[in-house]
Amino acid sequence: MRAGRFWLWGLLAASVVAGGAEAAILINGAGATFPYPLYSKWFDEFHKRNGEVQINYQSIGSGGGIRQVLDGTVDFGATDGPMTDEQLKSAPVPILHLPTALGAVVPAFNVAGVQSLHFTPEVLAGIFLGRITRWDDAALARENPQVKLPDAAIVPVHRADGSGTTYVFTDYLAKVSPEWERSVGRGTSVNWPVGLGGKGNEGVAGLVKQTPNTIGYVELIYATQNKLPFGDVRNRSGRFVQASLASVTAAAAAAAEKMPEDFRVSITDAAGAEAYPISSFTWLLVPARLRDAQKGAALKRFLEWMLSEGQQLAPPLDYAPLPPAVVTLERQALAKIQVGGA
Amino acid sequence: MSATVGHPTVATPAAGARWHRRRLGDIAFRSASLGFALSVLAITALIAVVLFVASGPARSAFGWRFLWTSTWDPVALHFGALPFIYGTIASTAIALALAVPFGLGAAICLAELLPARVADPLAFLIELLVAVPSVVYGLVGVFVLVPALRSVEVVIQRFLGFVPIFGGPAYGVGLLTAGVLLAVMVVPFIIAMSREVLLAVPQPQRDAALALGATRWEAVRHIILPYARSGILGSVFLALARALGETMAVTMVIGNRPEISASLFAPAYTMAAVLANEFTEATGDVYLAALVEIGLVLFAITMIINAAARLMIARVNMPSPGRA
Numbered sequence: 207m208r209a210g211r212f213w214l215w216g217l218l219a220a221s222v223v224a225g226g227a228e229a230a231i232l233i234n235g236a237g238a239t240f241p242y243p244l245y246s247k248w249f250d251e252f253h254k255r256n257g258e259v260q261i262n263y264q265s266i267g268s269g270g271g272i273r274q275v276l277d278g279t280v281d282f283g284a285t286d287g288p289m290t291d292e293q294l295k296s297a298p299v300p301i302l303h304l305p306t307a308l309g310a311v312v313p314a315f316n317v318a319g320v321q322s323l324h325f326t327p328e329v330l331a332g333i334f335l336g337r338i339t340r341w342d343d344a345a346l347a348r349e350n351p352q353v354k355l356p357d358a359a360i361v362p363v364h365r366a367d368g369s370g371t372t373y374v375f376t377d378y379l380a381k382v383s384p385e386w387e388r389s390v391g392r393g394t395s396v397n398w399p400v401g402l403g404g405k406g407n408e409g410v411a412g413l414v415k416q417t418p419n420t421i422g423y424v425e426l427i428y429a430t431q432n433k434l435p436f437g438d439v440r441n442r443s444g445r446f447v448q449a450s451l452a453s454v455t456a457a458a459a460a461a462a463e464k465m466p467e468d469f470r471v472s473i474t475d476a477a478g479a480e481a482y483p484i485s486s487f488t489w490l491l492v493p494a495r496l497r498d499a500q501k502g503a504a505l506k507r508f509l510e511w512m513l514s515e516g517q518q519l520a521p522p523l524d525y526a527p528l529p530p531a532v533v534t535l536e537r538q539a540l541a542k543i544q545v546g547g548a
Numbered sequence: 549m550s551a552t553v554g555h556p557t558v559a560t561p562a563a564g565a566r567w568h569r570r571r572l573g574d575i576a577f578r579s580a581s582l583g584f585a586l587s588v589l590a591i592t593a594l595i596a597v598v599l600f601v602a603s604g605p606a607r608s609a610f611g612w613r614f615l616w617t618s619t620w621d622p623v624a625l626h627f628g629a630l631p632f633i634y635g636t637i638a639s640t641a642i643a644l645a646l647a648v649p650f651g652l653g654a655a656i657c658l659a660e661l662l663p664a665r666v667a668d669p670l671a672f673l674i675e676l677l678v679a680v681p682s683v684v685y686g687l688v689g690v691f692v693l694v695p696a697l698r699s700v701e702v703v704i705q706r707f708l709g710f711v712p713i714f715g716g717p718a719y720g721v722g723l724l725t726a727g728v729l730l731a732v733m734v735v736p737f738i739i740a741m742s743r744e745v746l747l748a749v750p751q752p753q754r755d756a757a758l759a760l761g762a763t764r765w766e767a768v769r770h771i772i773l774p775y776a777r778s779g780i781l782g783s784v785f786l787a788l789a790r791a792l793g794e795t796m797a798v799t800m801v802i803g804n805r806p807e808i809s810a811s812l813f814a815p816a817y818t819m820a821a822v823l824a825n826e827f828t829e830a831t832g833d834v835y836l837a838a839l840v841e842i843g844l845v846l847f848a849i850t851m852i853i854n855a856a857a858r859l860m861i862a863r864v865n866m867p868s869p870g871r872a
Contacts, residue, residue: 272831369829402719405804409800412690
């Protein structure tokens, strides 16, 4: 009873405090979880520089971000996989995709005594299709002559929750394997032919870390944080490339030359000798007409700041910054966003 | 000054007003509590209606097939819920099969055999277990239960691998692990509630049985358990409801694979887990509606089981010739 009352007072006090701290301009966003650490840093830093602007971001997932920006319940959304043409068509106001940073997805594995492996696209697709089932398969052994691979069954691990990470990985597999494209396809959730499902990047990393003979795909940062070994992947130029901020930026730079006007570009399996092939942009979804003049101006100011100063905050958090060519293109797109009026 | 004016014993003309006020209070209390009671009904009905309406696109696309097909393909938009229904029911069944004998045995020990100075602290600890958040159980499951069960599974397979329910690779995560973890999670409910019920059995019942020459076991078996059975059943059904709806801990250890396998070691998936996992990223109308329909099916199964529980308790409580 007393505890209950105490709790109630606490809640009341908290709401009063929260109410008092409210900023003059409140902007709401929702969406992707992958860039959340970077976004929360950005919104925090931007608020420090512009006290009157407060940006709230809920990392509810890319699907939720797309839904909410279409419904107009948030001022902007965020996604790891671009919206489909159908979704864009259903939007009452045209919606722009603005790349903010880059990430990489890596094949992390747990094989006793093995610290590095080379994966060809065919091997990765084969493993996740259930065609390659043993670690000492000839296709794997051929690319890794220096490694002693065990005579053991491969346990593939994938994301159980819908995820932009899954979108990037399946998008890559669909590009490199016609069979994958035909039988599984790409999406934030797919019908996995084989394997165990883990919840979240940390769930997959945990399963891989604890279960012998597993292979699973995670965001680069989760593999490094959990000290999981991850493989180099052969890119379009035939080189085995390890995922790093540099190799991810190289993939983006290769794509920047042919950047479509709406920025909805997949940079998996990118050209370029140094490009890491399982890389992706992550996007903010911003309506092309911002009705509320005050909010719109503030959001635009944030976007400009994000493209300049904000980019320098990305590498310390393990996100690759945008290549300069993409930043230039985005500045031009930003200038076209209308603020206020009808 | 103000204290004397309003004081009820001083002003006699105020008696009528006081009576009136009490009546008003009665009416207010009645309508308020009636409102609260009705709001429960309203919330239940609202959930059912919202789930039904929002699952419309999936119901019209798949019809009853949704309940007995097994493909779950968000890319091709084919949805069937059978593996999830199976996983939910199977993991709950394993959990109860383990938790009921264990929990009941522990409750009998705490209520009947141990002296209060030992039983009371133990009961307190058990009530603490009830309050542990499920994600903590999930973490314990991932870091302790999964490796432990994996080594047990490997041993079982060496001797009994030819039996289909022990077949397939032993990952450590899977249906059995989820069932065991659920059992660990619901056992405190069964112990805590059953103990209360057993303690509520009147002392003369025990004394009479023992005076007639019954052993401890006979007294428990023939007198105390029958007396308390409706309460014990109640605790089991509460545990069942918790196991059916458990999400976080289950998804962390079940392997999240929508497949029906003969093996207990194989990965599976539950309805609550797929909802939690896929809802945030579901974009298409049909996909979203299919997930909502899973929620509707889970809701319906919970309702059916609760209704069955009520019926069972009502039947158990019917006066029978053997009881006073």
